Ligand SMILES: Nc1ncnc2c1ncn2[C@@H]1O[C@H](COP(=O)(O)OP(=O)(O)OP(=O)(O)O)[C@@H](O)[C@H]1O
């Protein structure tokens with residue numbers, strides 16, 4: 001049980017270059033599951049490895065339960081980590097792999113066996129205890145890596161893309177298992193992924209990173225409803241939000257010939273800027289009867305059964321593209337012109353140059 | 361079996377037995393593919409197997425070149441005297457000590473050096489090159505270097521370096537003949553072991569070590585629990601290869617001690633050479649050669665099987 005605080009912590013691999021993690025400030029509450037998410041190279045793994053003690057902290061502080069751990073070796077931090085490659089010990093059996101952290105802590109044999117058996121029970125590994133890792137499937141190896149982390153009852157769990165080597169179905173299954181296990185054990189957990197769906201479904205809170213900088217740290221619903229900038233807006237949600245730089249006209253912006261009204265606050269915040277970046281989630285757009293609405297020409301229809309996604313471009317501005325959610329079994333076909341209705345309350349607006357959210 | 365084979369042939373004849381044509385053509389194709397190897401095979405047989413057969417032939421005769429006309433069949437008498445020869449037994453023991461001792465010490469030293477070279481420090485490239493050089497030196501030159509430049513009682517560098525510690529003109533080669541030869545061999549073979557083990561160390565995934573560190577393992581525990589098991593097959597390979605080479609050592613013995621004093625530092629190849637080309641006792645030395653070959657084959661078979669087994673098992677993991 002522990003609270004983890006990153007306090008302006010930085011990691012600079014090569015002096016002079018941009019830091020891999022740049023002044024990260026982040027508090028993980030006791031028992032919370034926090035997901036670090038971001039595109040490749042955004043510094044997620046580095047941040048996690050700083051917490052693990054596998055990377056030095058070049059500037060700032062890192063506290064676990066109020067104690068600064070910058071100079072504490074990883075073996076003394078009481079943290080367990082699940083590696084992306086699982087990092088199982090190939091020469092040891094599953095049992096010895098799981099017992100290894102206990103053995104290193106000098107726990108007596110009987111207690112070791114008891115804990116390993118308990119963990120194996122929870123993870124459904126009992127029948128594999130005497131096998132070597134090479135004789136296990138990917139999913140089983142993943143569970144052994146989990147088992148090795150939980151036997152120790154550490155203060156903090158770290159997981160670096162633990163599901164990326166599993167197939168899609170296993171990933172969804174294991175995702176739920178990990179979230180359930182974390183809930184039950186109530187151990188502070190930091191989880192790294194580049195998959196925003198994983199982040200949204202698992203995290204109590206999600207931290208979005210980009211180029212080593214924290215963009216937004218909030219609950220999944222907050223991230224979805226009120227992204228602080230255009231990057232977060234485009235990163236969270238699937239399919240991604242439609243982001244368009246649009247010309248101002250009066251109190252609104254022009255989109256495909258018609259005017260999209262902006263709220264009073266947004267218009268005020270935008271000030272005298274000529275253009276505004278407008279974000280529209282595909283699920284906030286709907287098809288409407290011919291006549292009113294924005295005209296767009298369909299390029300691709302993605303039929304998912306319960307719903308469909310229409311990839312279209314503006315009839316008058318072929319450069320502006322738009323993804324629209326349509327009903328399942330839609331009759332719209334490639335090349336047809338559709339009319340799209342925008343829910344005015346669901347318009348996200350961002351500063352065209354800085355990308356910051358405008359007003360509410 | 362027989363009935364199924366006969367059946368297609370029995371009814372009419374026109375369709376050629378389906379099972380046979382492909383076999384015949386496959387066999388022909390096999391020959392086409394292997395025929396180019398034939399000269400090499402024939403050559404290998406000529407230069408290895410025929411001399412061996414001749415050696416067996418001579419080993420059944422009493423034949424000393426010093427006494428012309430003495431050549432006669434004695435069948436297994438030579439073998440009986442080989443096993444009764446206490447010198448032969450002493451030399452065989454020397455061979456075991458020299459081979460295993462040098463290989464094991466070289467492996468241990470190589471492991472230590474490999475562990476050092478596996479970390480980052482300034483000038484690592486230069487240090488690595490310097491450490492490899494002994495392996496690149498011609499064995500005869502290396503032996504000569506040890507005999508004259510290093511171990512010589514009067515001019516040797518070893519005595520010079522040790523002189524502040526009260527070591528006078530110590531005659532290393534005559535006082536410790538076997539050890540002197542072994543030191544030269546170890547010096548030459550440590551780099552080989554070091555390179556092999558360094559390759560092993562560098563093929564070890566870093567995330568395992570990181571995982572162990574997080575699991576609370578210290579440096580020694582990581583070495584014992586992870587590094588050594590990982591290196592096991594490299595150590596086995598190094599030991600077997602080193603032993604195969606060192607069991608035929610001739611140059612170092614010849615250059616440094618000439619097997620002396622007496623046979624104190626002689627090994628089997630050198631002793632057989634002495635008996636054949638200095639004692640001119642062809643029959644005796646041929647018998648010794650046969651005994652040595654047979655013993656070597658037995659030992660090598662077990663050793664090689666060990667290596668192949670551990671590599672085979674390792675391959676299964678990837
Ligand atoms: N050992 C290293 N030396 C120098 N630069 C490094 C090193 N490791 C990572 N970096 C750099 O630090 C940045 C962040 O890397 P990091 O591995 O944390 O990214 P990530 O968010 O985990 O990406 P991914 O999703 O691809 O795993 C990258 O630009 C990377 O090139």
Ligand SMILES: [Mg+2]
Pocket residue numbers: 044045046
């Ligand atoms: Mg990563």
